[in-house]
Amino acid sequence: MNETELGSIDATGQLDADDRLKPEFVRSVIDRVEAGDADGARALVQPLHPADIADLFELAPAEWRPSLAAAITDLLDGDVFAEMNDYVREELIDALEPAQVADIASELDTDDAVAIIEDMEPDDQREVLRAMEPDDRAAIEEALSYPEESAGRLMQRDLIAVPEHWSVGDVIDYLRGNEDLTTDFWEIFVVDPAHRPAGTCQLSWILRTPRNVAISDVMKREQTLIAVDMDQEEVALRFQKYALISAAVVDGAGRLVGMITVDDIVHIIQQEAGEDILKLSGAGEGDINEPVVESYKSRVRWLIANLATALLASTVISLFEGTIERMVALATLMPIVAGVGGNAGTQTMAVTVRALATNQLTRSNTWRSIAREIRVAVLNGGTVAAVIGLGVSLVFANPQLGLVIAAAMLTNIIVAGMAGVLVPLTLDRLQQDPAVASSVFVTMLTDSMGFFAFLGLATAAGLAG
Amino acid sequence: MNETELGSIDATGQLDADDRLKPEFVRSVIDRVEAGDADGARALVQPLHPADIADLFELAPAEWRPSLAAAITDLLDGDVFAEMNDYVREELIDALEPAQVADIASELDTDDAVAIIEDMEPDDQREVLRAMEPDDRAAIEEALSYPEESAGRLMQRDLIAVPEHWSVGDVIDYLRGNEDLTTDFWEIFVVDPAHRPAGTCQLSWILRTPRNVAISDVMKREQTLIAVDMDQEEVALRFQKYALISAAVVDGAGRLVGMITVDDIVHIIQQEAGEDILKLSGAGEGDINEPVVESYKSRVRWLIANLATALLASTVISLFEGTIERMVALATLMPIVAGVGGNAGTQTMAVTVRALATNQLTRSNTWRSIAREIRVAVLNGGTVAAVIGLGVSLVFANPQLGLVIAAAMLTNIIVAGMAGVLVPLTLDRLQQDPAVASSVFVTMLTDSMGFFAFLGLATAAGLAG
Numbered sequence: 001m002n003e004t005e006l007g008s009i010d011a012t013g014q015l016d017a018d019d020r021l022k023p024e025f026v027r028s029v030i031d032r033v034e035a036g037d038a039d040g041a042r043a044l045v046q047p048l049h050p051a052d053i054a055d056l057f058e059l060a061p062a063e064w065r066p067s068l069a070a071a072i073t074d075l076l077d078g079d080v081f082a083e084m085n086d087y088v089r090e091e092l093i094d095a096l097e098p099a100q101v102a103d104i105a106s107e108l109d110t111d112d113a114v115a116i117i118e119d120m121e122p123d124d125q126r127e128v129l130r131a132m133e134p135d136d137r138a139a140i141e142e143a144l145s146y147p148e149e150s151a152g153r154l155m156q157r158d159l160i161a162v163p164e165h166w167s168v169g170d171v172i173d174y175l176r177g178n179e180d181l182t183t184d185f186w187e188i189f190v191v192d193p194a195h196r197p198a199g200t201c202q203l204s205w206i207l208r209t210p211r212n213v214a215i216s217d218v219m220k221r222e223q224t225l226i227a228v229d230m231d232q233e234e235v236a237l238r239f240q241k242y243a244l245i246s247a248a249v250v251d252g253a254g255r256l257v258g259m260i261t262v263d264d265i266v267h268i269i270q271q272e273a274g275e276d277i278l279k280l281s282g283a284g285e286g287d288i289n290e291p292v293v294e295s296y297k298s299r300v301r302w303l304i305a306n307l308a309t310a311l312l313a314s315t316v317i318s319l320f321e322g323t324i325e326r327m328v329a330l331a332t333l334m335p336i337v338a339g340v341g342g343n344a345g346t347q348t349m350a351v352t353v354r355a356l357a358t359n360q361l362t363r364s365n366t367w368r369s370i371a372r373e374i375r376v377a378v379l380n381g382g383t384v385a386a387v388i389g390l391g392v393s394l395v396f397a398n399p400q401l402g403l404v405i406a407a408a409m410l411t412n413i414i415v416a417g418m419a420g421v422l423v424p425l426t427l428d429r430l431q432q433d434p435a436v437a438s439s440v441f442v443t444m445l446t447d448s449m450g451f452f453a454f455l456g457l458a459t460a461a462g463l464a465g
Numbered sequence: 466m467n468e469t470e471l472g473s474i475d476a477t478g479q480l481d482a483d484d485r486l487k488p489e490f491v492r493s494v495i496d497r498v499e500a501g502d503a504d505g506a507r508a509l510v511q512p513l514h515p516a517d518i519a520d521l522f523e524l525a526p527a528e529w530r531p532s533l534a535a536a537i538t539d540l541l542d543g544d545v546f547a548e549m550n551d552y553v554r555e556e557l558i559d560a561l562e563p564a565q566v567a568d569i570a571s572e573l574d575t576d577d578a579v580a581i582i583e584d585m586e587p588d589d590q591r592e593v594l595r596a597m598e599p600d601d602r603a604a605i606e607e608a609l610s611y612p613e614e615s616a617g618r619l620m621q622r623d624l625i626a627v628p629e630h631w632s633v634g635d636v637i638d639y640l641r642g643n644e645d646l647t648t649d650f651w652e653i654f655v656v657d658p659a660h661r662p663a664g665t666c667q668l669s670w671i672l673r674t675p676r677n678v679a680i681s682d683v684m685k686r687e688q689t690l691i692a693v694d695m696d697q698e699e700v701a702l703r704f705q706k707y708a709l710i711s712a713a714v715v716d717g718a719g720r721l722v723g724m725i726t727v728d729d730i731v732h733i734i735q736q737e738a739g740e741d742i743l744k745l746s747g748a749g750e751g752d753i754n755e756p757v758v759e760s761y762k763s764r765v766r767w768l769i770a771n772l773a774t775a776l777l778a779s780t781v782i783s784l785f786e787g788t789i790e791r792m793v794a795l796a797t798l799m800p801i802v803a804g805v806g807g808n809a810g811t812q813t814m815a816v817t818v819r820a821l822a823t824n825q826l827t828r829s830n831t832w833r834s835i836a837r838e839i840r841v842a843v844l845n846g847g848t849v850a851a852v853i854g855l856g857v858s859l860v861f862a863n864p865q866l867g868l869v870i871a872a873a874m875l876t877n878i879i880v881a882g883m884a885g886v887l888v889p890l891t892l893d894r895l896q897q898d899p900a901v902a903s904s905v906f907v908t909m910l911t912d913s914m915g916f917f918a919f920l921g922l923a924t925a926a927g928l929a930g
Contacts (some may be wrong), residue, residue, distance in 0.1 A: 422530065
């Protein structure tokens with residue numbers, strides 16, 4: 001049986017094995033939009049899950065997105081916008097009237113509404129907020145008052161908080177009797193008279209307990225509380241470490257002000273874990289929906305930085321022009337030493353950056369990790385040096401040249417291993433993001449050292465004498 | 466107020482700002498173990514959360530881990546092992562008797578027990594299974610019968626399934642009346658007489674609905690079902706896309722056989738998103754707890770592969786030895802063209818690998834993405850070529866040399882951009898993991914093309930004439 005057939009969520013059978021809309025489907029929707037057949041397009045899109053409608057916009061060619069939006073306006077609810085890629089959403093929001101944006105934002109949880117509104121121009125933002133209900137507006141304005149990427153922006157204010165003296169029955173009656181409470185919660189929070197969290201209670205515990213038991217006997221007192229100004233990356237790591245489903249957010253005075261649920265965290269974990277690879281390679285946001293000019297701007301900076309380090313390496317080579325002139329084989333061999341060293345540095349750097357990002361590398365095991373990387377580097381360096389040394393000795397019938405390249409390779413791989421662990425660690429200690437700038441420094445070291453060690457040893461050995 | 470003070474989970478005040486145990490604390494526990502003061506060590510460890518006890522083992526020096534385990538055996542429950550780093554756990558499990566492992570595994574959810582047992586040697590595995598209760602053993606043996614990293618290994622069999630004809634009151638009475646039901650669930654599954662899922666019901670909906678309403682009127686019929694043999698990475702993406710908290714796992718006949726909850730998925734998302742950076746750099750598992758010899762083995766393979774591609778580049782250079790001999794400045798400049806090109810290739814490759822891993826790059830937008838990367842490459846290439854061309858013209862007072870390096874740089878950055886998107890895409894179409902082998906091919910292309918374009922153009926232009 002086919003995987004997608006199993007998911008009855010795919011009512012339309014339009015998803016491929018990766019849960020993405022099939023190209024033929026996307027094409028047929030666009031064809032109808034192109035033909036001005038809005039009803040036909042709407043009929044196709046109607047059965048889709050909001051996440052798939054969001055995908056449809058990402059997969060449709062950029063020039064057709066506004067007409068698509070116009071054709072299926074009534075299907076474009078807040079959930080669709082909440083699931084949409086940031087760049088695609090921004091482009092669509094720009095094309096809408098402030099009143100329409102206000103309508104959409106009003107439907108959403110505070111965190112999703114904030115995600116839509118926070119990137120708008122200040123003027124547009126003000127207009128949208130003015131068009132909203134006072135309650136919704138107050139919630140969003142409060143969220144916007146917290147720093148970007150903080151718990152305060154992520155949290156929703158709709159949550160269930162009950163006093164300690166209630167029984168399980170009181171809680172159930174309260175939940176049944178109040179129409180306007182949220183339905184999106186997985187735990188309830190028990191609070192003291194000052195509205196400070198006293199405990200957390202999973203819904204399953206409530207359902208499995210007789211009505212007359214006190215809620216304070218069911219709740220768990222050890223809770224993981226989130227400070228409202230905590231960075232979202234730390235929030236995500238805390239959710240992961242303690243396997244949380246939801247967590248109370250508290251203000252500076254310890255009062256319960258909101259709740260964060262794991263479904264909002266899952267996106268952040270994915271994003272934070274995935275962005276290191278993009279940062280390390282100097283690819284900026286690295287989103288395939290990013291405008292070309294933005295991608296150009298973020299990437300060219302790193303290429304220019306790389307050009308500068310390459311010039312340094314080039315200067316190192318120029319010190320040995322005389323040696324190269326006398327033995328041009330050195331010019332053919334020198335990139336090998338620099339290249340393999342660079343690769344070894346990248347390996348160690350990737351390991352270190354990940355260990356730092358996941359809080360695995362702490363002050364307790366720093367020295368152990370450095371020692372570990374040096375041991376790996378010695379083993380790697382020894383192996384690669386033996387292979388290249390032997391090969392060059394034989395091919396060039398010059399054992400001395402083989403010895404020189406082997407010694408240079410060993411040196412450079414050890415330097416690479418040390419740089420790969422020390423550079424990110426140092427940046428981390430200096431409160432810099434190790435993923436962002438490590439590459440430039442490590443490449444600079446492995447390139448320059450590769451050329452210097454090889455050409456320097458060759459000169460010292462009188463190879464080109 | 467300090468962040469960690471807020472989390473009352475940190476009862477001991479022993480966590481740093483990253484939620485990791487402070488080095489002084491780790492040191493003081495080890496000091497007590499070293500002094501043979503098991504009671505003292507136990508008193509320190511007792512108040513910790515299981516996730517922090519697991520951390521303690523990771524942060525303690527490897528040689529002290531067995532003595533630490535011996536000192537605090539009674540605190541080492543299944544939850545601690547479930548939270549532990551794979552390598553650290555394997556090492557500890559090896560040191561335990563099969564009966565002890567069986568005791569620990571019996572306490573755990575099936576998925577956590579499987580995680581502990583699946584990596585043991587077959588003989589030890591059999592012995593542990595033999596020491597377990599028949600029920601637990603059957604559950605684990607069934608899980609082990611599914612492929613590694615599949616939904617069948619991840620799922621737990623303890624779940625709440627109720628028939629369609631029950632009322633909300635029936636469900637609550639069933640949950641209250643059966644002592645041995647699980648308490649770890651966030652949704653209940655409604656099944657038809659053939660035990661096929663008919664709908665899912667959030668606990669909050671049950672709590673907010675009067676007792677006499679039929680459960681089939683409360684449940685949601687559109688569900689995301691997981692096939693038991695689905696790969697865990699696809700499971701994780703599906704959880705993320707549809708913001709799931711838990712999902713039903715079904716066998717080939719569509720019958721409900723288990724449940725996966727989001728807390729198990731969070732680890733996978735982190736791991737899968739983070740491992741691309743390690744694969745792309747050829748760093749293998751890249752875990753800082755991995756034994757040195759394992760790290761050596763996984764990394765040296767890629768260094769040797771890199772050595773092979775470097776030899777190819779070296780051969781390209783050797784074709785132009787005559788040219789270099791006549792104009793040794795070419796040898797100093799050529800690594801710049803190759804290096805910056807390599808960097809540009811890595812940028813595009815990182816973007817493409819991430820887009821493929823997150824299912825953002827599909828058949829619908831492949832051509833658009835290739836065209837996009839070529840446009841970015843032309844902009845980047847043009848800028849970098851202009852900078853280096855002008856610089857070289859001035860420094861070497863040789864406009865022709867400047868023109869040659871600019872043309873070579875532009876060519877190489879465009880080749881790099883195309884390789885960076887086409888190589889991972891091709892590997893993906895061939896059902897290979899694009900993160901694993903892309904780097905080798907892209908580097909080979911950018912190195913060889915960099916040297917060939919620069920030295921070839923220089924020769925053709927008669928620069929060294």
